Amino acid sequence: MTLKERDKKHLWHPLTQHKLHPDAIAITKAKDCILTDENGNEYIDAIASWYTCMYGHCNDYITSRVSNQMQQLDQVVFSGFTHEPAIKLSEALIEILPENQNKLFFSDNGSSSVEIGIKMALQYHFNRGEKRNTLIAFEDGFHGDTFGAMSVSGLSVYNGPFADFFLNVKRIPTPNGKNLQTIITSLENIIGHNKVAGFVYEPLVQGAAAMSMHCAADLDEILKFCKKHSIITVADEVMTGFGKTGKYFASLHLESKPDVMCLSKALTGGLLPMALTTCSQDIYDAFYSDDLSKGLFHGHTYSANPLACTAALASIDLLKSETIQANIKTIIKSHEAFGQKIAQHHKVKSIRQTGIIFALDLDIKMERYGNLRDKLFNFFMNKGVFLRPLGNTIYIQAPYTIAEKQLNKVYEVIEDALEIL
Structure with missing residues (x-):
């Protein structure tokens, strides 16, 4: 029996209507910015697991x-x-x-x-x-x-x-x-x-x-x-x-x-x-x-x-540390460049940024936990990126340790998502 199947027997998850969302993704490993599920699939944690793991998962120093x-x-x-x-x-x-x-x-x-x-x-x-x-x-x-x-x-x-x-x-x-x-x-x-x-x-x-x-x-x-x-x-x-x-x-x-x-x-x-x-x-x-x-x-x-x-x-x-402070500045600049690019997209209503927190509003009406939002979430996960939209808002709050290649993939997956809406 898989972890996903065993989970259903006794566990009650937060912010979840279980009749509408019966399955939870079973994560077996986390390191740096990557989550790995029980099937070996990897996901970039682009929201630092609810803004907690800002120095990456299982940080060796900590x-x-x-x-x-x-x-x-x-x-x-x-x-x-x-x-x-x-x-x-x-x-x-x-x-x-x-x-x-x-x-x-x-x-x-x-x-x-x-x-x-x-x-x-x-x-x-x-x-x-x-x-x-x-x-x-x-x-x-x-x-x-x-x-x-x-x-x-x-x-x-x-x-x-x-x-x-x-x-x-x-x-x-x-x-x-x-x-x-x-x-x-x-x-x-x-x-x-x-x-x-x-x-x-x-x-x-x-x-x-x-x-x-x-x-x-x-x-x-x-x-x-x-x-x-x-x-x-x-x-x-x-x-x-x-x-x-x-x-x-x-x-x-x-x-x-x-x-x-x-x-x-x-x-x-x-x-x-x-x-x-x-x-x-x-x-x-x-x-x-x-x-x-x-x-x-x-x-x-x-x-x-x-x-x-x-x-x-x-x-x-x-x-x-100098390393993390430099990383923060790099992420801020990367978000600014992505924002300038994505703001012109016809499906983007608005963008905003404070520090490493970046958000864009889609020019489409979506319920906070509705079907379209779920479609977007599943699209991101299938592409190997963990993003958790809030209604018609997609936001990034990645760990400070995210690599440039990983952050660029997050941006690319968001751009790809705009084409399926």
């Missing part, structure tokens, strides 16, 4: 560091204990985070990191004797699948059945270069009728919203407004973090720095699950008290797992 660590300390509870991998990771991250970030809180996944950021924003005001019960978020944002994260997400395809149970959230449009004053007016109206605790946002790129992009200057003005009114700014950099926008973090493109940041995905180079919620000293100080109840009572069993911390440390070493 795996060797983790292998050494697991001989010494594998896991220990992080409540009341500490260890060197977590301490060294905090020191390494503070060097590359925006200068106002000073404290790190560990968890296990991106959704939880946002959940903790929301808790920080709400409890910050509560601890200071002011009850604020409203959050602000962008339309069409996506921040995860836990209830707080769902509350600030705006994509009903994921959240519809749970909407009656959400936190109180007011939504504003993303800035498009022409609507900033409209957004500011909306913000003024929101704070005039609500007690707003925080603003949760994806800086520069909204991943699940088909890589929707907005400019740093307008986002800066929104953040300045929030800070003027003591609204805690929570930057969800789960997707954008660790080099994808051309800087270590998208927030580094902005003058106004977030009070809180949410990190995961590429944090450990895709090797192990881990997340972080970082914050400024001011946020931390609101929880620092002789009153026990003012503490942040949130915890995960595997918080600051030493192996995951070691993977993250190795990943940061790679991110800062």
Whole structure:
């Protein structure tokens, strides 16, 4: 019996309607930018497996560091204990985070990191004797699948059945270069009728919203407004973090720095699950008290797992290396050249790029998970490229280690796909 057949017996996959999509592709091996299935077919991983394996799969430097660590300390509870991998990771991250970030809180996944950021924003005001019960978020944002994260997400395809149970959230449009004053007016109206605790946002790129992009200057003005009114700014950099926008973090493109940041995905180079919620000293100080109840009572069993911390440390070493930084610049230039070429195609409605994130919209209507989208996905896989279209949007977010020949094949397969639509 094949792995694909055995899978069907017991497994329930994420973001999958199994009656419509009964088969899963069984992957048996991954190395660098290549996935290999049980039949020996190879696929270029052009989205770094949901933006995690940015230094390639099974990166030798990361795996060797983790292998050494697991001989010494594998896991220990992080409540009341500490260890060197977590301490060294905090020191390494503070060097590359925006200068106002000073404290790190560990968890296990991106959704939880946002959940903790929301808790920080709400409890910050509560601890200071002011009850604020409203959050602000962008339309069409996506921040995860836990209830707080769902509350600030705006994509009903994921959240519809749970909407009656959400936190109180007011939504504003993303800035498009022409609507900033409209957004500011909306913000003024929101704070005039609500007690707003925080603003949760994806800086520069909204991943699940088909890589929707907005400019740093307008986002800066929104953040300045929030800070003027003591609204805690929570930057969800789960997707954008660790080099994808051309800087270590998208927030580094902005003058106004977030009070809180949410990190995961590429944090450990895709090797192990881990997340972080970082914050400024001011946020931390609101929880620092002789009153026990003012503490942040949130915890995960595997918080600051030493192996995951070691993977993250190795990943940061790679991110800062001359080789990876040069690769990022090369990918950016390659995307720019491809964009100039493909933008003229009659089936391409628009293109956009931020750092190594490239997206194009097809001039054709497609459901987010419809038959035409499936046809496109299957075409890519049959050509040996793993791309995962979002509706009528095709995007690339390949590992930094992708070879020029591999990246050119990704471009060629996208061009070929346009001819079958």
